Amino acid sequence: RHITAYGQLVRELVTESNADAAALQYLDTMDRSAKQLGRMIDGLIRLGRIGLDGVQLQPVDVGAVVADVVAALTPRVAGRELQWVLPPPGAMPLVQGDLALLRELFQQLLDNAVKFTARQPQAYIELQVHCEDDAVHFSLRDNGAGFNPTHAAQLFGVFQRLHSASEFEGLGLGLAVAHRIVRHLGGQIALQGVPGG
Numbered sequence: 001r002h003i004t005a006y007g008q009l010v011r012e013l014v015t016e017s018n019a020d021a022a023a024l025q026y027l028d029t030m031d032r033s034a035k036q037l038g039r040m041i042d043g044l045i046r047l048g049r050i051g052l053d054g055v056q057l058q059p060v061d062v063g064a065v066v067a068d069v070v071a072a073l074t075p076r077v078a079g080r081e082l083q084w085v086l087p088p089p090g091a092m093p094l095v096q097g098d099l100a101l102l103r104e105l106f107q108q109l110l111d112n113a114v115k116f117t118a119r120q121p122q123a124y125i126e127l128q129v130h131c132e133d134d135a136v137h138f139s140l141r142d143n144g145a146g147f148n149p150t151h152a153a154q155l156f157g158v159f160q161r162l163h164s165a166s167e168f169e170g171l172g173l174g175l176a177v178a179h180r181i182v183r184h185l186g187g188q189i190a191l192q193g194v195p196g197g
Contacts, residue, residue, distance in 0.1 A: 003034040055098045055185065062102065062138075063092030066127060069106045073114055082117065085126035092129055095136050097185060105181045108174040109140050116144030143197060152191040 011027050070084060095102075110125065117123035120143055128139040147155065156179040175191075182189040 007031050057096050059094045060097045060099050065103050069110050081122050083124040101181050108178045112174045113142040117142050146195045146197045147193040
C-alpha cells in the first residue's frame with residue numbers, strides 16, 4: 001500500500017513536470033506489481049486462515065450452496081455462451097460439513113471453471129454427484145483450457161500456474177485453497193485433465 005501511495009505521489013510530480021512516457025510507463029509497472037503483491041499477500045492470509053476457527057459441522061444442503069455460488073458468478077459470464085449442467089433441485093445430498101468452508105470450496109472450483117472456459121465459444125461446466133456407502137463424490141467437468149496431466153499434483157501448490165497471467169487472470173491460489181479445505185474436512189481431491197479440454 002505504501003508503494004502504491006508513494007507511486008501515486010511521484011506520478012503527480014512527474015505529470016506536473018511533463019515527464020517522458022517512459023517514466024509514466026515505469027510508474028504503471030510499479031503500480032501493477034505492487035497491487036499484484038497485495039493480492040498475493042491477501043490470498044496467503046486467506047489460505048492461512050482456513051480452519052483456524054475450527055470446523056463447525058452441521059448438515060449442509062450442497063445444492064443450495066452451489067446455487068448461491070452459480071448466482072454470484074452469473075454476472076461474470078454475462079454475454080458468454082456458457083451452459084451450466086447441474087443436478088436438478090433436490091438431487092444434491094445433505095452432507096455433514098462446515099457451511100463456510102464448503103461455500104468457499106465450491107466458489108473456488110466453479111470460479112476456476114468459469115475462468116478457464118472463457119475462451120470457449122460454447123463452454124460448459126458440469127457438476128455431478130454420486131453417493132456410495134457413506135461417501136459423497138462430487139465431480140466437476142468443463143471444456144476449458146485443460147492441462148497436461150503430468151502437472152496435476154503441482155496445481156494444488158500455492159501460486160502454481162500452468163498458464164500465463166496474460167492468458168488467464170488469477171494468482172494460482174484457487175486450487176490450493178480448495179485442496180486445503182478438502183483436506184481440512186477429511187476428504188480427498190484429485191485432478192484429471194488433457195491440454196485443451
